[in-house]
Amino acid sequence: MAGVVVCHASASVRERIVVTSLGVPLLAPVRAAASADELVVLARRLAPTVVLLDADLPTPGPGEAMRRLAQVAPHAAVVVLAGPDDTESLVRALALGARGFLTPEVNRAELAAVAAHVHAVASMAPATPPPPPREEPRPRETKENEKTQPVLTRRELEVLVGMSNGRSNAQIGQDLYLSEDTVKTHARRLFRKLGASDRAQAVAIGMRRGLIQ
Numbered sequence: 001m002a003g004v005v006v007c008h009a010s011a012s013v014r015e016r017i018v019v020t021s022l023g024v025p026l027l028a029p030v031r032a033a034a035s036a037d038e039l040v041v042l043a044r045r046l047a048p049t050v051v052l053l054d055a056d057l058p059t060p061g062p063g064e065a066m067r068r069l070a071q072v073a074p075h076a077a078v079v080v081l082a083g084p085d086d087t088e089s090l091v092r093a094l095a096l097g098a099r100g101f102l103t104p105e106v107n108r109a110e111l112a113a114v115a116a117h118v119h120a121v122a123s124m125a126p127a128t129p130p131p132p133p134r135e136e137p138r139p140r141e142t143k144e145n146e147k148t149q150p151v152l153t154r155r156e157l158e159v160l161v162g163m164s165n166g167r168s169n170a171q172i173g174q175d176l177y178l179s180e181d182t183v184k185t186h187a188r189r190l191f192r193k194l195g196a197s198d199r200a201q202a203v204a205i206g207m208r209r210g211l212i213q
Contacts, residue, residue, distance in 0.1 A: 008034070
């Protein structure tokens with residue numbers, strides 16, 4: 001890992017996350033930025049693997065910050081820091097390429113999970129990814145696919161809602177009176193049904209298809 005940059009308008013939030021991140025070796029070194037301009041300067045020098053970005057970053061805002069970041073650190077995985085009810089910011093960030101979101105009260109275990117996931121994805125990625133294959137448009141098949149809606153069980157939907165609220169697997173298990181392993185099993189099944197590779201993509205697909213609000 002090449003480190004993490006915490007970009008948040010609140011000094012107290014920045015300081016708390018920096019201190020929390022210090023206990024996660026995969027996230028070292030840890031730096032903080034208060035604005036999009038500071039983020040770009042740090043990213044150009046540090047080339048971070050992970051950027052924790054404030055969903056309410058002041059002008060020019062998180063969207064512009066992500067666009068600038070893509071120019072200087074295109075491989076950085078952006079994780080948005082937003083409240084569990086800030087659905088609009090989450091959807092907008094995912095549309096711009098964010099990998100997921102956490103609440104500003106993120107704990108060490110959640111940061112460690114993000115670091116491990118990003119590290120695993122980076123390790124599996126080929127050095128020079130091949131260009132995507134060109135596909136001929138198939139209107140008839142596309143129309144049929146649009147009518148197909150994955151059927152989630154009640155538990156799978158409850159787990160997906162928990163993910164959309166920024167809850168960890170352990171927290172979802174506590175909410176539903178399930179073991180963490182059982183929550184993971186439901187998560188794997190809903191990922192497969194939705195065709196998602198991770199929590200962020202599952203939440204985005206669920207929102208897009210009206211499974212969650």
